[in-house]
Amino acid sequence: MCSEERATWRDLGAVIVDCGGQGSVKRLISIKMELTITQPDDWHLHLRDGSLLEAVLPHSAKHFARAIVMPNLKPPITTTAAAVTYRESILKAIPKDSNFTPLMTLYLTDVTTPDEIKLAKKSGLVYGVKLYPAGATTNSQDGVTDLFRNCFSVLEEMSEQNLPLLVHGEVANSDVDIFDRENVFIETILEPLVQKLPQLKVVMEHITTADAVKFVESCKEGYVAATVTPQHLLLNRNALFQGGLQPHNYCLPVLKREIHRQAIVSAVTSGSKRFFLGTDSAPHDRHKKECACGCAGIYNSPVALSLYAKVFEEAGALDKLEAFTSFNGPDFYGLPRNKSKIKLRKAPWKVPDYFSFPFGDIVPMYAGETIEWEALPC
Ligand SMILES: NC(=O)N[C@@H](CC(=O)O)C(=O)O
Ligand SMILES: [Zn+2]
Ligand SMILES: [Zn+2]
16 A cells, blocks of 8 residues: 555565474564555765766656756756756656656856856756866866865855855875764865855755764764765675675765665664765776776665665664654755655566667676565655
8 A cells, every 4th residue: 555644664564484393382573564655765876977868767767756857968968058958858767657757956166156156046957066176086177176165155055055065075085094074074165164154055965984874973964964865774894895896886975884884774764854865876897997096986876775764774773764864854955745656575686787778788786696675756
């Protein structure tokens, strides 16, 4: 049933085996369960453009009602006019039977103007402005070189217009160790930023460390929040080298130590409203991942919901899943929660080794592995 307001459980029956012997010991070997939740949104998604957009969009549209669409195209989406055109090409690629709505963003540069922010807000189609520190990640070469010096009036205008700043929270300085880049970004950029502009809404995207959890929790609720990916909840940095170099586990910010993974799991499964779903699904052609200089980004749209369910189940917190996937995000952005529902059924399925398209293959996260939870439309 998909009409209820809140998450509902359905026990599809337990499988019990008789282990024989005296007293006939019976053992529960599996419980089949089904959970119906409000349809989730993806608050951090790379849809790309052209044939890659057409290839990946159906995977997101199958599970998610809305998505914050990242602007790091080539060239980047730096103006409202470009965001409107990009949105139209996304709308054309949406499968006929889908209710998917793209929520557009602008790519902040050293030369973005406060007037552009006014235009963006007025359009009603732009929901955030993305800060890529120049050189920090994929397609960030046009990003910001000095936030406080070059963008302060723009940030003030965003605060005024109630338009959130979405951040790739890493410094890009070559003298800062790659595993410390998030931490240094918090100290040198985020802490001063929330001091200077306490009314500015900030989403720290794809957090990877206990330090980021601590920072977000120390800020005023409703002003600073964080998105969390399936990979940073399930994998630690060993996954980059397990049995040899694993390019499909390489994303930025790079995976961190196990203690950090555990801190992020605790944060999202605690029921805190400050954390919400953002897959950071970032498709790249297989040849751009499996090569001498493989690029950063993990493609997880087809498996993300199943993997989030796995994380919450393993933490004994399935009752907190719906708030993370479907309530905290819209509440932070001041948008209505979805009315539509989705089913999560505990039924093992095998993730394809790759998805094949005319232009090439895309290898998803957990390729070839079996996952316990399946997401089904309602
Ligand atoms: N996460 C990644 O490793 N890559 C993203 C960019 C980003 O979100 O930083 C991409 O666009 O490929
Ligand atoms: Zn990023
Ligand atoms: Zn991203």
